[in-house]
Amino acid sequence: MTSQTLNIPTADQIRRAPKVLLHDHLDGGLRPGTIIEIARQTGYDGLPETEPDKLGIWFREAADSGSLERYLETFAHTCAVMQTREALVRVAAECAEDLAEDGVVYAEVRYAPEQHLEQGLTLEEVVEAVNQGFREGERRARESGHRIRVGALLTAMRHAARALEIAELANRYRDSGVVGFDIAGAEAGFPPTRHLDAFEYLKRENNHFTIHAGEAFGLPSIWQALQWCGADRLGHGVRIIDDIDVADDGTITLGRLAAYVRDKRIPLEMCPTSNLQTGAADSYAEHPIGLLRRLHFRATVNTDNRLMSGTSMSREFELLTETFGYTLDDMQWFTVNAMKSAFIPFDERLAMINDVIKPGYAELKSEWLFRQTAATSGSTTDLG
Ligand SMILES: O=c1[nH]cnc2c1ncn2[C@@H]1O[C@H](CO)[C@@H](O)[C@H]1O
Ligand SMILES: [Zn+2]
Numbered sequence: 001m002t003s004q005t006l007n008i009p010t011a012d013q014i015r016r017a018p019k020v021l022l023h024d025h026l027d028g029g030l031r032p033g034t035i036i037e038i039a040r041q042t043g044y045d046g047l048p049e050t051e052p053d054k055l056g057i058w059f060r061e062a063a064d065s066g067s068l069e070r071y072l073e074t075f076a077h078t079c080a081v082m083q084t085r086e087a088l089v090r091v092a093a094e095c096a097e098d099l100a101e102d103g104v105v106y107a108e109v110r111y112a113p114e115q116h117l118e119q120g121l122t123l124e125e126v127v128e129a130v131n132q133g134f135r136e137g138e139r140r141a142r143e144s145g146h147r148i149r150v151g152a153l154l155t156a157m158r159h160a161a162r163a164l165e166i167a168e169l170a171n172r173y174r175d176s177g178v179v180g181f182d183i184a185g186a187e188a189g190f191p192p193t194r195h196l197d198a199f200e201y202l203k204r205e206n207n208h209f210t211i212h213a214g215e216a217f218g219l220p221s222i223w224q225a226l227q228w229c230g231a232d233r234l235g236h237g238v239r240i241i242d243d244i245d246v247a248d249d250g251t252i253t254l255g256r257l258a259a260y261v262r263d264k265r266i267p268l269e270m271c272p273t274s275n276l277q278t279g280a281a282d283s284y285a286e287h288p289i290g291l292l293r294r295l296h297f298r299a300t301v302n303t304d305n306r307l308m309s310g311t312s313m314s315r316e317f318e319l320l321t322e323t324f325g326y327t328l329d330d331m332q333w334f335t336v337n338a339m340k341s342a343f344i345p346f347d348e349r350l351a352m353i354n355d356v357i358k359p360g361y362a363e364l365k366s367e368w369l370f371r372q373t374a375a376t377s378g379s380t381t382d383l384g
Contacts, residue, residue: 007327007365007368008325008326008327008328009317009321009328009331011314013328014314014317014318015102015314016364017317017328017331017332017335017360017364018335018357018361019104019105019313019317020105020300020335020342020357021099021108022107022108022210022269022300022338022341022342023108023110023210023269023271024107024109024302024303024304025111026095026111027075027078027082027112027115028078028304028305028306028308029109030078030307031052031307032052032056032059032307033052034094035047035078035081036050036051036052036055038082038087038091039081042084042087042119044080044081046077048062059077059310060308060309062308063308065278066278066279067216067278067279068186068216068278068279068280071277071278072185072186074308080118082116083116083117083119084121085121085125088126088133089132089133092129092130092131092132092136092137093134093136094133094137095109095137096134096141096150097140099150099313100137100138100141100148101141102312102314103314105149105352105357105360106150106338106342107151108150108151108152108153108180109134109150109151109152109153110154110182110184111130112154112157113127113154115157123165123166124169127154127169127173127177127178130152131173131176131177131178134150149352151177151178151180151342151343151344152173152177152178153170153178153343154170154180154181154182155183155184156181157183158183158185158186158190158212159185159186159190163194163198164197164198166181166198167198167201167207168201170202174207179342179343180208180232180343181207181209181210182211182212182235183195186216187212187213187221188217191221192211192213192225193224193229196228199229199230199231203230208232208343210231210232210269211225211231211233211234213225213231214238215236215239215275215280216278216279218242219240219242222234222237222239222240222257222261226260231266233266233268233269234261234266234267235269236271237268238275238281238287238288238289239280240257240261240268240288241288241291241292243255243256243257244295254295262295262297262298266298267298267300267341268299268300269302270287270289270292270300270301270302271302272284272301272316272319273303273315273316274303274304274308275287284319284320284322289320293333298341300334300337300338300341301316301317301334302316303316317331317334328361328365328368332357332358336353336357336358339353339357340353
């Protein structure tokens, strides 16, 4: 047996390993208890449950519908309690804290400012409140011994018509906590080219954006996102699998689009559990991430919506480890892929890889080596 096949991480090692998250929705990751408290404070009486455990289960079950449209209906409740400055600061701070606690060292967290204006906040006030929350959460995480950096991605809703306005907002705050732009929401019937003006604007500004594509709709959506809109990354992108042919004898042939995605190292923000819930994949074992990793696509692992999917970065890696037998080396590969694909400047990404990620994994691997040596020399030392 080689070390490759042996250094499968334990759940505890997965949690302690430095992780990088590129695709996480702020309004998809609230603590159930927080939703209940803010609903009480602000007089929102539409919650389906008023006890935290039950509410958490309700979100997971309601999101487990097999359809993206139904999955998205659950966000009405989280957005309803994210309409005041105080609520946004709190939710963002808790998001940063929760991610740090889970071992995430760098995260890009997205939300749609246009969904937080119901009680009179302006777009700018929304962005500033969320930024304040992220800074507060980073500080609290540091105090409890965790190190995390969080950048915001501003999302425009693809069924609406505010993409250019939101892209301009992202550009205005690019040196103050906002690292890029995204579009989200129902995919079928809302092609990314509807928002071409926003993407062209951002390109002229040398700014960065990702596009949810190839989740609930197939190759045409991915093709438009890349070749018409010029996306730097793909949110999900799982349907790229439709352009990869695996013959009975195992021969693999990439179509032109899949070859382009791999050749150009286009990052795929993959979210396995979310994909199972919306019907974009049938099981973990059949999730395209297995094949895409083997073919060396620039695949990354993400949570999408921790509340609706009942997940975390550690949980996603545990599931992948159980399914595909991934080792610490695989986990490091996904993590370095993600860090390389982040929207912060190159020198800062490099510093994260060299100063945080590589030393973190080296330490975990040395624990494993030490345990192997102890085992072969008959020692019973338990390294915990
Ligand atoms: O997986 C997804 N696909 C498409 N849209 C999504 C997904 N998850 C969340 N949102 C949408 O993005 C908005 C801003 O965060 C959320 O309110 C939700 O409507
Ligand atoms: Zn998403």
